[in-house]
Amino acid sequence: SQQGEEDPQALSIQEGENATMNCSYKTSINNLQWYRQNSGRGLVHLILIRSNEREKHSGRLRVTLDTSKKSSSLLITASRAADTASYFCATADSWGKLQFGAGTQVVVTP
Amino acid sequence: DGGITQSPKYLFRKEGQNVTLSCEQNLNHDAMYWYRQDPGQGLRLIYYSQIVNDFQKGDIAEGYSVSREKKESFPLTVTSAQKNPTAFYLCASHPGTVNSPLHFGNGTRLTVT
Numbered sequence: 597s598q599q600g601e602e603d604p605q606a607l608s609i610q611e612g613e614n615a616t617m618n619c620s621y622k623t624s625i626n627n628l629q630w631y632r633q634n635s636g637r638g639l640v641h642l643i644l645i646r647s648n649e650r651e652k653h654s655g656r657l658r659v660t661l662d663t664s665k666k667s668s669s670l671l672i673t674a675s676r677a678a679d680t681a682s683y684f685c686a687t688a689d690s691w692g693k694l695q696f697g698a699g700t701q702v703v704v705t706p
Numbered sequence: 707d708g709g710i711t712q713s714p715k716y717l718f719r720k721e722g723q724n725v726t727l728s729c730e731q732n733l734n735h736d737a738m739y740w741y742r743q744d745p746g747q748g749l750r751l752i753y754y755s756q757i758v759n760d761f762q763k764g765d766i767a768e769g770y771s772v773s774r775e776k777k778e779s780f781p782l783t784v785t786s787a788q789k790n791p792t793a794f795y796l797c798a799s800h801p802g803t804v805n806s807p808l809h810f811g812n813g814t815r816l817t818v819t
Binding site: 600626627629631636637638639640641644646684686692693694696697698699 | 710712741747749750751794796798800804805806807808809810811812813815
């Protein structure tokens, strides 16, 4: 069963625009992680946010976590064509076991 | 250059044949994982191993088998008992410390006809 559910399933934007995707989950977590996957490749880790953190930044990426609503968001600012990929959230329980969502497919057009 | 190597990138087999997917890591990570990814879906955990000579079933272990004889290697065998084996298979490793991310290989796409 999938713990994280991303929304939207697909997102199409133009270069320079911001892209926001959301992740909701059902049970308590130790941390939440965001990964990126280019077509036909493995996943690459982007950001890990712990359950006691509310916001984290990395370059053009901003992640928020609201444990009261059991939700997280990933914002990509000033998007580029190279940001075209699928983005997955994954929640880790206290044992470290990860559950992945189905992903958001982002297409950035020049 | 540390990382995870999965081979081959593409694999074709006839129905009824067992096939083994290779996964090797030189990151000195204790834990290794196998995931299955179907089109438009997330990753589902097949098997994982937290230490050499020990492994546990994940959520969809039926029809698969693994071994962990060496820290660096975690091969996955897709047996003929797996009813729908065509998928993208991803191997990952983890250093074993809390709040650390997974490191993934580039996957093996298996097609069974």
